[in-house]
Amino acid sequence: MDILFNVFVDPFLQMRAAPDLLVQTLWEGLVSGVLYALIALGFVLIFKASGVFNFAQGIMVVFAALTLVGFHEKGVPAWLAVALTLGVMALLAMAVERVVLRPLVNQPDIILFMATFGLTYVLIGLGEFIFGGEPKQMITEELFIPRGAIDVAVLGGRVTFQKIDIAAALIASLMIAGLALFFQYTRIGRALRAVADSHKAALSVGISLNQIWVIVWFAAGIVALITGIMWGARSDVSFALQVIALKALPVLILGGFTSIPGAIVGGLIIGLGEKLGEFYWGPLVGGGIENWVAYVIALAFLMVRPQGLFGDKIIERI
Amino acid sequence: MRQIQTIEPGATLLAVENVSLRFGGVKAITDVSFDIRKGEVRAIIGPNGAGKTSMLNVINGFYHPQDGRITYRGATRTKMRPHVAASQGIARTFQNVALFKGMTTLDNIMIGRTLKMRRSFFWQLWRHGPAMAEEIEHRKFVEEIIDFLEIEHIRKVPVGKLPYGLQKRVELGRALAMEPELLLLDEPMAGMNLEEKEDMCRFILDVKEQYGTTIALIEHDMGVVMDLSDRVVVLEYGRKIADGTPDEVKADQKVIDAYLGVAH
Numbered sequence: 001m002d003i004l005f006n007v008f009v010d011p012f013l014q015m016r017a018a019p020d021l022l023v024q025t026l027w028e029g030l031v032s033g034v035l036y037a038l039i040a041l042g043f044v045l046i047f048k049a050s051g052v053f054n055f056a057q058g059i060m061v062v063f064a065a066l067t068l069v070g071f072h073e074k075g076v077p078a079w080l081a082v083a084l085t086l087g088v089m090a091l092l093a094m095a096v097e098r099v100v101l102r103p104l105v106n107q108p109d110i111i112l113f114m115a116t117f118g119l120t121y122v123l124i125g126l127g128e129f130i131f132g133g134e135p136k137q138m139i140t141e142e143l144f145i146p147r148g149a150i151d152v153a154v155l156g157g158r159v160t161f162q163k164i165d166i167a168a169a170l171i172a173s174l175m176i177a178g179l180a181l182f183f184q185y186t187r188i189g190r191a192l193r194a195v196a197d198s199h200k201a202a203l204s205v206g207i208s209l210n211q212i213w214v215i216v217w218f219a220a221g222i223v224a225l226i227t228g229i230m231w232g233a234r235s236d237v238s239f240a241l242q243v244i245a246l247k248a249l250p251v252l253i254l255g256g257f258t259s260i261p262g263a264i265v266g267g268l269i270i271g272l273g274e275k276l277g278e279f280y281w282g283p284l285v286g287g288g289i290e291n292w293v294a295y296v297i298a299l300a301f302l303m304v305r306p307q308g309l310f311g312d313k314i315i316e317r318i
Numbered sequence: 319m320r321q322i323q324t325i326e327p328g329a330t331l332l333a334v335e336n337v338s339l340r341f342g343g344v345k346a347i348t349d350v351s352f353d354i355r356k357g358e359v360r361a362i363i364g365p366n367g368a369g370k371t372s373m374l375n376v377i378n379g380f381y382h383p384q385d386g387r388i389t390y391r392g393a394t395r396t397k398m399r400p401h402v403a404a405s406q407g408i409a410r411t412f413q414n415v416a417l418f419k420g421m422t423t424l425d426n427i428m429i430g431r432t433l434k435m436r437r438s439f440f441w442q443l444w445r446h447g448p449a450m451a452e453e454i455e456h457r458k459f460v461e462e463i464i465d466f467l468e469i470e471h472i473r474k475v476p477v478g479k480l481p482y483g484l485q486k487r488v489e490l491g492r493a494l495a496m497e498p499e500l501l502l503l504d505e506p507m508a509g510m511n512l513e514e515k516e517d518m519c520r521f522i523l524d525v526k527e528q529y530g531t532t533i534a535l536i537e538h539d540m541g542v543v544m545d546l547s548d549r550v551v552v553l554e555y556g557r558k559i560a561d562g563t564p565d566e567v568k569a570d571q572k573v574i575d576a577y578l579g580v581a582h
């Protein structure tokens with residue numbers, strides 16, 4: 001009985017007893033969630049447009065962050081470094097389209113997936129060659145990313161909001177809203193949805209797949225840069241950063257690979273679930289569950305809704 | 319891009335010359351030549367696997383033939399990308415219906431306007447002013463097509479939920495939204511009942527009359543072919559075996575043999 005009590009009752013008693021801690025945990029979950037949603041969005045856009053799971057998304061984060069810091073180290077002012085890095089990501093998008101996607105069009109998806117493995121190692125090699133292997137410091141003041149924290153009295157206790165978290169949540173939310181609106185309401189967005197539905201039909205009405213590919217890979221590059229700045233500012237910029245892309249996997253399992261709202265809601269659910277799980281249920285198994293609890297949440301969810309958050313009900317024709 | 323001429327009615331709009339297409343060992347098309355004249359309905363017929371769909375795919379750039387040339391509006395090419403073909407006025411429908419299944423009828427047909435939309439997408443971020451005016455204009459055009467095809471009642475229905483016959487009609491609508499010069503129809507009446515077929519025949523004739531669109535039509539129903547088309551080209555095993563008016567073709571011994579399955 002003890003175990004049942006510890007799992008199903010005690011955590012909620014704790015939440016009631018210290019609501020300020022609950023708010024703190026929820027806030028941290030929200031911040032992670034927004035960042036996960038942003039990363040997942042990078043995957044979703046590419047998957048929608050080309051049916052490829054982009055294994056290189058993680059290394060793109062590192063590569064973008066390194067490029068930014070690298071330009072700045074060369075004495076380029078911060079704003080110009082950001083602009084130049086965006087330029088580099090645009091070039092990367094064009095190169096990927098030309099060298100990887102175009103020659104492999106009509107190949108099975110698994111081949112394209114493997115090609116993104118190749119791309120990953122090319123980017124790792126290139127990054128190490130240009131920037132060296134040592135971790136670097138993300139520029140923050142220069143980009144007006146605040147340091148320090150705000151303490152707020154909440155429900156009889158104190159909750160700490162790191163300023164960098166506030167900035168991250170705000171910027172990521174704006175970015176997500178911007179991308180979602182862009183792909184919902186513009187001609188390019190309509191074209192992207194068309195491509196996602198049927199390549200040959202999209203081609204037949206005059207949509208250029210190549211142009212769409214460049215655009216989504218560039219969008220993924222922008223996402224990578226923002227993620228790199230925000231995540232890099234919390235620790236430092238090194239190749240270890242690429243594992244955060246793995247954080248997007250449970251989000252995609254939950255939200256579906258093709259749904260933009262799915263990526264957003266899924267990201268929030270995973271972020272919140274992870275922090276709540278770690279804080280309230282983690283101690284039961286000796287902590288450290290943050291790394292896998294997201295998968296448990298995603299899989300548990302799939303048992304109830306195999307089609308994911310926003311997918312249509314799967315009805316198998318027999 | 320090479321210069322594209324305006325073609326007078328009755329003159330050659332598209333010429334296929336000595337085209338051959340192979341997939342590995344499979345010869346889908348072998349040394350086929352024919353032309354399509356501006357304003358006519360040109361039927362392409364032949365038994366299953368004759369290479370009809372492959373021919374349409376060559377014309378709109380999905381497939382690139384190993385040999386031969388295509389001349390469209392006076393410009394000759396061997397290879398062309400499909401979206402370029404579309405931008406030059408070639409629209410098509412597919413044998414197995416290729417629609418944007420998640421979108422409504424209205425959105426599907428609206429996508430047919432893609433190439434007609436000239437405003438840059440940044441304009442559209444501000445959905446007012448010139449971009450808005452343009453959007454309204456395109457909407458009006460699309461609504462006309464919807465009226466014409468008598469599909470008002472399904473404007474807002476996701477096309478994936480529609481019966482096959484209606485999907486074929488929406489697909490025709492999307493192609494018409496491109497205001498094509500040359501319309502390629504791959505078995506537009508397959509899987510339809512008699513009434514739906516009659517409707518579709520009427521639409522095709524009306525398109526030809528009202529818009530002067532040139533039409534290349536693949537169809538298995540001989541009655542339909544005889545009624546609709548001005549000239550017919552007959553393929554069998556990837557080769558052209560006859561070419562002429564419906565009456566000429568109907569009387570051709572090779573065609574009769576091909577359709578009766580006489581051994582070669």
Ligand SMILES: Nc1ncnc2c1ncn2[C@@H]1O[C@H](COP(=O)(O)OP(=O)(O)OP(=O)(O)O)[C@@H](O)[C@H]1O
Nearest residue numbers: 341344345346365366367368369370371372373413
């Ligand atoms: N993408 C492809 N890869 C390999 N073979 C193909 C491909 N497309 C067509 N073929 C082959 O080319 C030949 C002609 O096919 P096509 O689809 O053009 O015939 P069709 O006349 O349209 O037949 P149907 O009346 O059945 O639609 C067939 O043998 C077919 O298997």
Ligand SMILES: [Mg+2]
Nearest residue numbers: 370371372413
């Ligand atoms: Mg066919």
